[in-house]
Amino acid sequence: MTRFTVNDQPVEYRLDPQTPLLWALRDASNLTGTKYGCGTGRCGACTVDIDGRAARSCQVSIAQVEGAVVTTIEGLSHEREHPVQRAFLAVQVGQCGFCIPGFVMAAAALLRRDPNAGEEMIRATLTNLCRCGIYPRIVEAVRRAGR
């Protein structure tokens, strides 16, 4: 049995401890906002927050998060929208939208550490991939959310 917290709720998974966190979240907890893109840690579609840091959940086993606090896009904000989500909407960042939850989670973690992150820091930290090529609008939205 593996126990940790997801979106402020205690969870217990009776899964192989080596199960990737991504699949526990999606399949066992039905938190499908966390996306599967590459499964190799490159695209960032699966980004969640683990103990205050952005992490690629396809590369983390549930055994590694025993006792940790995990937040997914569904639990990012107790309000209707997190400031990063509001900024993404205001700037109309999304095209197909598949990568957006991962970008939002990565951006929220960055802005918690550095609310005034500049373009260089945003581009260096948000290494997620977007096949639609929305990078300039992501930078604009993250800067807007940090103000």
Ligand code: FES
């Ligand atoms: Fe995890 Fe691509 S699905 S980084």
